Amino acid sequence: MKRIAGMPESMSAVVTHYCPGCSHGVLHRIIAELIDELDLRGRTVGVASVGCSVLAYNYFETDFVQAPHGRAPAVATGVKRARPNLFVFTYQGDGDMAAIGTAEIIHAAARGERITAIMYNNSIYGMTGGQMSPTTLMGAVTATTPYGRSEENGRPYRMAELLAQMPGTAYVARTHVADVANIVKTKQAVRKAFEAQIRGLGFSMVEVLGNCPTNWGMTPAESNRYVLTEMLSYFPVGEFKDVTKEALAGVHA
Amino acid sequence: MEPMMTMMKGNEALGEAAIRAGCRFFFGYPITPQSELPAYMARRMPEVGGTFLQAESELAAVNMLLGAAATGVRAMTSSSSPGYSLKQEGISYMIGSQLPCVVVNIMRGGPGLGNIQPSQSDYFQIVKGGGHGDYRMIALAPAAVQELVDLTILAFDLADFYRNPVALVGDGLLGQTMEPVSFPPVKTTDDDKDWALTGAHNRPKRVITSLELNPENLEAHNRVLQAKFAAMEEREARWEEYRCEDAELVVVAYGTSARIARAAVDAARNMGLRVGLYRPITLWPFPGEGLTRLAEQGVRRFLDVEMSSGQMVEDVKLAVLGRARVDFYGRLGGMVPTPREILGQIQELMGGEA
Incomplete structure (x- = not known):
């Protein structure tokens, strides 16, 4: 009998610590499915960051190392350089990647490290209780912007577009997981990012917009609507760099 | 070969x-x-x-x-x-x-x-x-x-x-x-x-x-x-004792300071002063054991020399634990002591006891 549903083998059969309605689980599952589909489980090392996804290593049936805050791309660099046959990905949030880890992500991208960085951008620090992050939208109320994010805090910046400018990047995209169609598209983008690494084309990164019902003070449905309206209007989805097609064309030329 | x-x-x-x-x-x-x-x-x-x-x-x-x-x-x-x-x-x-x-x-x-x-x-x-x-x-x-x-x-x-x-x-x-x-x-x-x-x-x-x-x-x-x-x-504690057998005063120093102190110890010996050198090779674990033994054997003074304001000297004092007097000589900010300076300190301390 053909199995049509079930847990990916690369996903651990445990209850996660994520809040009800949080989309981290959706993104975890996309990654686990792809690790299965691309037959990567036996040679994968994941790098967990600091934030809500700090415990990601409990949810994947792959080797994992936990990195200091923001340093996941540097840790991943060390793993990959030491054992180039491994498939290495980081799983980071917007605080980890876009604030404290800016130097590490920019330089891993610039060097073209053969790693994949997955960023779950929910525009807030979740684990520490809902503080402003670099991607918090203007006017948004957080624990550290009780009157709303104002000009004094600077404006949110777009990590995917920034990394797309780096000479070493092979694939950079932004997607979201607030509806089913885009969950499917996210999986397509992460697949491309993984394949870019497998084929040794360079650094790849997917920024995935997702919700944070708890710290946004919304129901899961409201939080997904916030992603679809407010976040999408500032953070457009799309592929900002893709050399995978050129590389394929080169192969077939 | x-x-x-x-x-x-x-x-x-x-x-x-x-x-x-x-x-x-x-x-x-x-x-x-x-x-x-x-x-x-x-x-x-x-x-x-x-x-x-x-x-x-x-x-x-x-x-x-x-x-x-x-x-x-x-x-x-x-x-x-x-x-x-x-x-x-x-x-x-x-x-x-x-x-x-x-x-x-x-x-x-x-x-x-x-x-x-x-x-x-x-x-x-x-x-x-x-x-x-x-x-x-x-x-x-x-x-x-x-x-x-x-x-x-x-x-x-x-x-x-x-x-x-x-x-x-x-x-x-x-x-x-x-x-x-x-x-x-x-x-x-x-x-x-x-x-x-x-x-x-x-x-x-x-x-x-x-x-x-x-x-x-x-x-x-x-x-x-x-x-x-x-x-x-x-x-894992490691250290070196140099001319400590009959020493009355032992200089404690590591790394570059120890190398300079060794020349001062030789010069002091040439002058007939009973001086030795105790050189920690591991800073941690601190090799206090040998210092304790030397203090118990009758070394009356230790002179800790560092290119700092006196950091290791705290561990030297803990090892000696009041059994002997511990003095300190240090240079700061990238200054390196000369053998003559250290010899001067040795002479002053030993002369003071005579």
Whole structure:
């Protein structure tokens, strides 16, 4: 009998610590499915960051190392350089990647490290209780912007577009997981990012917009609507760099 | 066959010794006075199939080291005082995660940016922690280039044995000193450790982390670490005693200071003064045992000499524990004491007793 549903083998059969309605689980599952589909489980090392996804290593049936805050791309660099046959990905949030880890992500991208960085951008620090992050939208109320994010805090910046400018990047995209169609598209983008690494084309990164019902003070449905309206209007989805097609064309030329 | 002797600068000899120890991954960042080491590694690593990578910062370098160490390979990073401060984040994580590695600190004058002259003012930082959490790491302090080579190789073995980072501590003078050295042949190392991240192929997954949210479990983890530190204290203290047999006064110094003090001790002996030198080779574990014994045997005074305002002297006092008087002489900010200065101190102290 053909199995049509079930847990990916690369996903651990445990209850996660994520809040009800949080989309981290959706993104975890996309990654686990792809690790299965691309037959990567036996040679994968994941790098967990600091934030809500700090415990990601409990949810994947792959080797994992936990990195200091923001340093996941540097840790991943060390793993990959030491054992180039491994498939290495980081799983980071917007605080980890876009604030404290800016130097590490920019330089891993610039060097073209053969790693994949997955960023779950929910525009807030979740684990520490809902503080402003670099991607918090203007006017948004957080624990550290009780009157709303104002000009004094600077404006949110777009990590995917920034990394797309780096000479070493092979694939950079932004997607979201607030509806089913885009969950499917996210999986397509992460697949491309993984394949870019497998084929040794360079650094790849997917920024995935997702919700944070708890710290946004919304129901899961409201939080997904916030992603679809407010976040999408500032953070457009799309592929900002893709050399995978050129590389394929080169192969077939 | 006698091993070939070659003339080499300390910084470069350190690099070659690491390669002989089986280190194939070096993550560096430029800072004076250790810059010859990454430059040597950049040239040498490709020749032995290794990897040299210049990181964007000391923080990135130490975290690349963490990643490489997590896969079971021998890896190293090096820096000098201000850069070593940044590396302590990674050191704390690696100790918590039980990852072996070697971290070099070629100390310079501080605090802050200080200068690039030789100093020993990072003793507290290296020996008493520096990074966060209840941790210890073996710290080796060579006083000559050959010893630097030998201790570099030992550092990798100790790191692997205890699954703990090991610090190699020198200063700009040692790094720049050129002396004849010999190297052992290249070691073959076993990178397939039963905890290393190599991909969960036909085995359960492995996780390397320093996080444990349950305090009972974190206490248990800390107990495991403390048991390792206790074993290190038990077994790894190393020191050298020079002309201490009948000494009335013993100079205590390590690294460059010890080398200078040794000349002062010889000069004092030539004058008929009964003076010896006690040189800690490990700064942690601090080799207090020999000092305690000397105090019990009748050494009446110890003179601690450092290129700092007096950091190791606290450990000397703890070891002597009031059995003898402990005096201190130090130079600061990158100033190096002369043998004559130290001899003057010895004469003053011994004359004062006559």
